[in-house]
Each structure stands twice: as structure tokens, then as C-alpha cells.
Amino acid sequence: MISFFYLGIILFLAGAIASLIFNQRANGFAYILTSTGAVCFAIFGVLLLSSPPVSILSISTTPILEFVFRGDTISGFFILVISVVTFSVSIYSIGYTKGMANKGILGFLLSIFIISMYAVVLSGNIITFLISWETMSIVSYFLVVFDTQEKSAKAGFIYGLMTHVGVVFIIVLFLILYKYTGHMDFAGIKAAAGNLPDAVKTIIFIFAIIGFGTKAGIVPLHTWLPEAHPAAPSNISSLMSGVMIKVGIYGILRIVVDILGVGPEWWGTAIIIIGAVTSVLGIMYATVERDIKRLLAYCSVENIGIILLGIGTSMVLASNGLYKLSAIAMTAGLYHTLNHAVYKGLLFLSAGSLVHSTHTKNLEEMGGLIKLMPYTAFFFLIGSVSICALPFFNGFVSEWLTYQSLLSNFQAMSATAKVAAPLGGAALAFSGALAVACFVKAFGIPFLGLPRSHHATGAKESSLPMLVGMAILALLCLVLGIFPGHTIKLFSPAVSSLAGIEYVFPSGKGVIHLSKTAADLSPLAILVAMIAIFMAAVVLIRIIGGKSKTSYRDSWDCGISSLTPRMQYTATAHTNPFRRIFEKVYLPIRNVNSIYILKPLFLKSISYTNEIVPSFDKYLYNPITDFIYSISRKVKLLQSGSIHLYLGYILITLLLLLLFWF
Amino acid sequence: MEYLQFLIIIIFSPLVQGIIKKLKANCQGRVGASILQPYYDLIRLFKKEMVFSRVTSWIFRVTPFIVFISTIVAAMMIPVITTKSSFSLMGDVIALIYILALGRFFLALAALDAGTSFGGEGSSREMIVSILVEPMLMLCIFTVAITAGSTNIAMIAEPQSFVLSPSHVLALLAFLIAIIADTGRVPVDNPDTHLELTMIHEGMILEYSGRYLALIEWSHYIKQMILFTLFVDMFVPLGIAHDTEMTGLIMSSGVYLLKMLFLAGFMAIVESTRAKVRVFQIPSIVGGSFVLAVLALLTLIMVGK
Numbered sequence: 001m002i003s004f005f006y007l008g009i010i011l012f013l014a015g016a017i018a019s020l021i022f023n024q025r026a027n028g029f030a031y032i033l034t035s036t037g038a039v040c041f042a043i044f045g046v047l048l049l050s051s052p053p054v055s056i057l058s059i060s061t062t063p064i065l066e067f068v069f070r071g072d073t074i075s076g077f078f079i080l081v082i083s084v085v086t087f088s089v090s091i092y093s094i095g096y097t098k099g100m101a102n103k104g105i106l107g108f109l110l111s112i113f114i115i116s117m118y119a120v121v122l123s124g125n126i127i128t129f130l131i132s133w134e135t136m137s138i139v140s141y142f143l144v145v146f147d148t149q150e151k152s153a154k155a156g157f158i159y160g161l162m163t164h165v166g167v168v169f170i171i172v173l174f175l176i177l178y179k180y181t182g183h184m185d186f187a188g189i190k191a192a193a194g195n196l197p198d199a200v201k202t203i204i205f206i207f208a209i210i211g212f213g214t215k216a217g218i219v220p221l222h223t224w225l226p227e228a229h230p231a232a233p234s235n236i237s238s239l240m241s242g243v244m245i246k247v248g249i250y251g252i253l254r255i256v257v258d259i260l261g262v263g264p265e266w267w268g269t270a271i272i273i274i275g276a277v278t279s280v281l282g283i284m285y286a287t288v289e290r291d292i293k294r295l296l297a298y299c300s301v302e303n304i305g306i307i308l309l310g311i312g313t314s315m316v317l318a319s320n321g322l323y324k325l326s327a328i329a330m331t332a333g334l335y336h337t338l339n340h341a342v343y344k345g346l347l348f349l350s351a352g353s354l355v356h357s358t359h360t361k362n363l364e365e366m367g368g369l370i371k372l373m374p375y376t377a378f379f380f381l382i383g384s385v386s387i388c389a390l391p392f393f394n395g396f397v398s399e400w401l402t403y404q405s406l407l408s409n410f411q412a413m414s415a416t417a418k419v420a421a422p423l424g425g426a427a428l429a430f431s432g433a434l435a436v437a438c439f440v441k442a443f444g445i446p447f448l449g450l451p452r453s454h455h456a457t458g459a460k461e462s463s464l465p466m467l468v469g470m471a472i473l474a475l476l477c478l479v480l481g482i483f484p485g486h487t488i489k490l491f492s493p494a495v496s497s498l499a500g501i502e503y504v505f506p507s508g509k510g511v512i513h514l515s516k517t518a519a520d521l522s523p524l525a526i527l528v529a530m531i532a533i534f535m536a537a538v539v540l541i542r543i544i545g546g547k548s549k550t551s552y553r554d555s556w557d558c559g560i561s562s563l564t565p566r567m568q569y570t571a572t573a574h575t576n577p578f579r580r581i582f583e584k585v586y587l588p589i590r591n592v593n594s595i596y597i598l599k600p601l602f603l604k605s606i607s608y609t610n611e612i613v614p615s616f617d618k619y620l621y622n623p624i625t626d627f628i629y630s631i632s633r634k635v636k637l638l639q640s641g642s643i644h645l646y647l648g649y650i651l652i653t654l655l656l657l658l659l660f661w662f
Numbered sequence: 663m664e665y666l667q668f669l670i671i672i673i674f675s676p677l678v679q680g681i682i683k684k685l686k687a688n689c690q691g692r693v694g695a696s697i698l699q700p701y702y703d704l705i706r707l708f709k710k711e712m713v714f715s716r717v718t719s720w721i722f723r724v725t726p727f728i729v730f731i732s733t734i735v736a737a738m739m740i741p742v743i744t745t746k747s748s749f750s751l752m753g754d755v756i757a758l759i760y761i762l763a764l765g766r767f768f769l770a771l772a773a774l775d776a777g778t779s780f781g782g783e784g785s786s787r788e789m790i791v792s793i794l795v796e797p798m799l800m801l802c803i804f805t806v807a808i809t810a811g812s813t814n815i816a817m818i819a820e821p822q823s824f825v826l827s828p829s830h831v832l833a834l835l836a837f838l839i840a841i842i843a844d845t846g847r848v849p850v851d852n853p854d855t856h857l858e859l860t861m862i863h864e865g866m867i868l869e870y871s872g873r874y875l876a877l878i879e880w881s882h883y884i885k886q887m888i889l890f891t892l893f894v895d896m897f898v899p900l901g902i903a904h905d906t907e908m909t910g911l912i913m914s915s916g917v918y919l920l921k922m923l924f925l926a927g928f929m930a931i932v933e934s935t936r937a938k939v940r941v942f943q944i945p946s947i948v949g950g951s952f953v954l955a956v957l958a959l960l961t962l963i964m965v966g967k
Binding site for chain 2: 367368370371381385388389390391396399400403404407410415418419422423425426427428429430432433434436437439440443444445447448449450511513517518519520521522525526529530533534537541544545546548549550551552553554555556557563565567568569573574575576577578580581
């Protein structure tokens, strides 16, 4: 089993070195190495899921600096999630990086990035975890700023800043854990964690939410996602959004659920509320976005919210001693984690194809691409249907499970939890409906209708490796949607160890059956019924209507000469009702500029601008940055650049030291 | 026998539409078309030639089938005259809402396919109505499901008392408004108009003709009847049979017919006495009923029934 781990690591390192050596030539070879490495790790993950915790590797240099890698079922699940997306991204990258400048360095960084994510989820002690975590953050920073032509410097700055604010909380949290338990090793900490005072546990819980939540992208710590994801090359966005933010979820699960264990009920309720707010606000901003990659980034925020709804519910139920229901809720959370990795990976890859081929990220400049890029359109559609949680794709099953667990939350004791859960369900319904609206726009505007600019008319279908990369994930969306029973069985050991009970998920023959609420779900049966009805419908139509007659004409244009692409609904127009109805949330800035020949009747021109600055930036982050800037400006006065003044500082310092030392 | 109860919805849904239209005409002092008119319309459409826009893609062609199929699957999941339904293992009431959303998603996409502004307008407005209605629908469903202890529709339709609990009354009112909004009726949408500025559902399907239009229209009737049936299953299940015994089924069919007639009458009265509101006033109507749904849930938590 461990040989798969070593083999995987060797392949990734070989891939990293190969892409540096070959640089501009034969970079496909390096990506074949990494995709093989991903297969090895996927096998390793599956084996970990079905085995007791194993110690993989421990290198001790000095007593403090000891690297320990250990795997258990939870790491196994996350390794599987990482590997699935990595495999497809590697294949996609063979085609995507063709003709790209510095692709050798990109390939190198990509391999190191993936290794660091594996290292985080396999870390067995504090030092290993922190070093891997920092490596992951720094390498991903370089990947964000990789594309020098983009305005990625600012994005990189925001990302670097946020991620380091997060890591401060993580470091402090580990220091507290070390101080109170006296252990560096996670196993030791977990054993001693039961004796922690409640106040300390609460502080650790809050710090974990802030620290790991920054990486996962919970509102209001999500601001780096819509900056960093669009700036990075698309294969990287796919990994960052599909996988890296899940490592944040891993952190929350490892520290809060695994190490701290069952906490007071308000922890879970707090996570439910955070999840509800995150999902609603994330998708609201996604809906009005015009940049396709920013849209997807905001959508990731939404899905992190949905994952947290599952995890939070699981914690509330565990606090009430309802372990079986808690396990179902945890299943929902983990299933959604896996699903989101798959369909968000797919959506970012197909958005990458779009951007690669049209050279624009602006939805308003696309249109009619379903004819020029039929396969990409098909894969994007599958991703959209999955993310909208429509049957019978994968998002449907996990959202359904989340609904069920939120409803079962009604059996919790306190009124807060009873109220929070159904309102969390309403938030989930609201964000689900908004997701449909968002992806009707995200698919309909670029792919359907008439081309809106020369960017869209000159588009070409992506190369074969890119299509294969997308096809794998699209197929997984379907498989994970139709066979939920098998999927849950695969990762149920991770659920068991998180929920603290030996749990066998009740499912068989493709049906999920929740005995507590007598609810069933069988996507397979729905699919079979749909196929049967389709055949019946075709026959019926033939009987009633006879042979079909069709003809092709122009679209209905009210009798004017002909429709132009400018008459179509734009992405902005499509979501305009949302902006107006939820004005209080978006606070849009509208400017109408009229230039008159003669006031007030003879207009020369009208210009109209509409912009939405997210309230978090405006009211939370901008004041903070302004404050920091103003302090730095004052501090700058000290640094006049004059050598005499600096010598003076040294003299004063020396004098002060002499005065107080002796 | 219980396997075939969904056929009742499929076969009689145009009739319900015809009855609503007839009653509406009578309310307005007109004679109105025969209650069988929707059937004649469907058959005529099935026989007609189809005209496609040159701009459209395969999305436009698969959408009528997806809408039709998903609506029928939803119809299969719901108990009509008996709660002994073997198709219930396909999914519960939450799954039913999501299956209906599948059809809506594709319809909104197909509306954008022809590249006209009417389509875009319809698609955009349909989405805004759906995001306002869906959370409310879910809250009503939660209220009922928590009381029944299950999201399985057959179990929700189990109780036989005629007395509604306070939370159910509130949820019932909210659900009625949800039905009006979701079936595209006045005051949210006007099903009888092709006036550009007011249409929502009609705007989306403007480019459809012939048998594809027939499929979409029929699905629309079926969906309306599904929502009616869901309403009676959730709030007034009294009279529904619990087994497949023949006399029980006949009794249950009679009761079901009465309930449908009552709802059809309600819709006709609402449509005749209300005016269609502007698109941007829809939130205030639906928002009011959202508050009702939240109150229903809070009542359930505080009062316990």
C-alpha cells in the first residue's frame, strides 16, 4: 500500500523535474508522469479508506523538526478527491499549455503544488502540517501570479495577504493545542484533547473556523477567491477551486470534528449559519457576474457554504447524541465535497477552453459557441446541470442528503437549532434556485444565440487532450449521480471515523433509504423511468401527429428586416431583475450620463454604466486597507532616506539600551 | 393499479385547464370554449408543421422532450387516488421539486437559443419568479414534512383528519400563492396573452411550434395538476385511499375530482378578480407569502403543531 505512495511521489517529482528539463519541448511527457502519479495516489487513497490508520514516513532531524506522515480514512478520502481532479487536469494541461510561455515552470509548480496538498492531508504532526500548508500557499501564490499579462499582481497580493492572515490563526491555534496538551503529534493531541478546558476548546474552534475558513472561502473571508481564480491559468483555477479550498474543509474537519470531538451545540449551529450565509451571498454575487471565471469562483463560495451546512448539521446532531443522523449529515457534507471537486473542476476546465479559444473572459462578448465548440459546450452543460443539483447528476444526491439532514435536525433539543435548520434549508433552496438562474446565464449567454463579437466568431474547438480531460470529469458527474450507494460505501469509513460510530449507510440496489424519515431516492430509477417515458413519448407523438414536417426560418423579429446580435438579451440584462429586486444587497452603482444638444428635449447621447462593488470590499476590507496604508505612510516619515538621520536612530537606540540595560 | 395512477394526471390535466378556462369565461360573463378545447389544441398542434429558427441548436430540440419527460416522472412520484404508490422509491417530495426544476432549467436555456429578446426576457423573468417561489415552496414542504416525520409524499398524505393545525393553515396559504406563481397565472403572469411587455412563460416558448409546442403545453398542464395534487396530498388528504381495493379507489377518485374542481374554481376566481402586476411588484406578493411560510414554521416550533 505504501509503495503506491512512494511511487506517486516519485512520479510527481519526476514530472516536476521533467517539465523543467524539457521546458518548451515535449511537455506532454511531464503531464503523463503526473497523471500516472495521480492514479497511484487514487489507489493509495482508496486503500487508506479501507484500512486502519498507517504510519507512512517519519524523518526526524532534530527533536523539534520532525516530519511525520500518517494516513487514515479521512486523509484517504481527501487524497481521492485531490487525485481525481489532478488526473483530469494533468491530461487537460497537455493540450492547454501548448504554445504557452514558460510552461516548464508552470508544470514544475503544478507538480509541487499537488505534492504539497497531499502532504497537508497526510501530515501527522504540527510542524509537518504547517510546513506543507505554507508550501501549498506559497506555490499557489506563484501560480496565481504566473500569467504576467493579466492583472494578476493585485490578485496575487490579495491572495497572499488573506492566506497569511489565515495562517496566523492556524499557527496560534496549534500553539494553544501544544501548550495545553504537550504534544506535537496529532495522535497525541487527539488523545489529550478530551481534557482541554471548555474555554480553550472554544478559542480553538473559532480560530479553526477563521484560519481554515479563509482557505475554504467562507463569507466574509472569501474575497481572495474571485480575484485569484480568474487570474491563474485555467488548469490551475480548476485545481485551486476544485481541490485546494477543500483542503481548508479538511483542516476544519481534522481540528474541529476529529481532534476536538463532539462540542457544544452552538458550534454546529454557528457553522450552519455561516454555511447558509456563505451559500446565499456567494451565489448572489455569482449571478450578477459577467466574467465567467469570477462567476465560477463565487459559485465555489456557494458550494463551500453547502458543504458547511452538512458538516454543521452533523455537529449539532452529534451534540444531541443522535450519532446515526449525524453520520448521514456528515455523508452529505463529504459527498458534496467530492461532487463539488468534480463538477467545479469540470466547469473551470471548460471555462478555460472558452477563454483559451475566444481570448476573452467577458460573457457579453461570447455567443453562439455551441456550434463552434460543440464538445466543450456539452461538457459545460453537464457541469452546469450538476452544479444546479438537477437530477440525475451528482450535485442532486448530495444536496438532497443535505436537505434530509437539515430536516432531521428538527430532533435536536434547543429551539435555536430547530429554527436554524429549516431556515438553512430555505437558504439552500434559495441558493439552489439562484444557481439555476446563474447557470442558465452562464451557459445560455456564451453558447446559445448569435455570436456577440469577433471573439466568438473566431472560436475553435479545443484540442483532444483538453476534451479528454473534461470528458473524464463529465463522466464522473454522471456516475457519482447515478450510483450514490456505491460511492457512499466507498467513503463511508471516513464518515465512520468522523462521526465516531461504526456506520453502514443504508443503501442498496441504487436506492438510498433513510429509515428515520422513510425517504427514498433512486437516481437510477429516475433515469430508467425517463428513458422509458422518452420511448413512449416518441411512439405517442408518432401515433397522434403522424410523420413530422419541419422547415427552417429566421427567428421571430416582429416584422423588421432582420435580427442582429445586439438585439439579444445580454448577461447583464438577463440578471437585471435580480439587481433591482435585491438592490439592498448588491448596492449597485448606476450612472446615466446624458449629453444634450438642447436641454431638455434634444439628446445627443446617453451613456450608462452599472457596477457592483461587493459590500465586503467596500465596507469591510477597504477601510482596513486604508487604515493600514495611512499608518504605513506615517511610519514612512521615519525613513527619510537621509543617512544622517539613520545614524541618529542608531545613536538614540544605543543610548536608550545603555540607559535601561545597566 | 397503483402503478397507473399517474396516468390520471397525464390524461386529465388538459381537462383541468379546460375547466379553469371555462369557469374563468363564466366569471367574466362569456360563454367560453368547450372544456375539451385544450385537447383539440394539443391534437391540432401535434399534427402541424414545425418551424425552427435557423439560429437554434440541439438544445432547442431536446428541451421539449426533457420538459415532458421530467414532468411525467414527477407525476409518477405523487399519490393521486391511493397512497400505496410503488414508484415512491424513486424519490420524495424534495426530489420532485428538483425534477420539475430540471424542466425549467432547459426551458429557460431554450428560450435563449433563438437569439431574440423575447426569449431572453421570458427566461430572465421565469428565473426571477422561480428564485422567489422555490424557497417558499420548500418552507411549506418542511412544515408539512416535519409534522409527518417524513418527506415521503405517501406518508405526508397519511393523516385522515379534516382539522388543520395552525402551522398548516399558514403553510396552505403560502402554498396557494406558490401554485399561482409557479403555474404562471394572474397576478404573476398572464397565460392568455402574447403581449411582449407582460409575458413570462409565453415569452420563453415563443419560438416553438407544432408538436414541440404541444409537448411543452401539455407538460405545463401536467405540472399544474401535479401542484394541485401535491396541494391536496399535503393539506387536505382526507378521502384518499390507502390500498388498492376497488370501492375505496372509486370513492377516492370522486373525492379527488371534487378537490380538483374546487381548486380549478379557486384559480378561475383569482384570475378573474385580480389584475396582473408589474414584474417588479411580484416580489412584494411572493415576499408576503414567504413571510407566511416562515411563520408557519415558527408556529410549528413554538406551538408544536
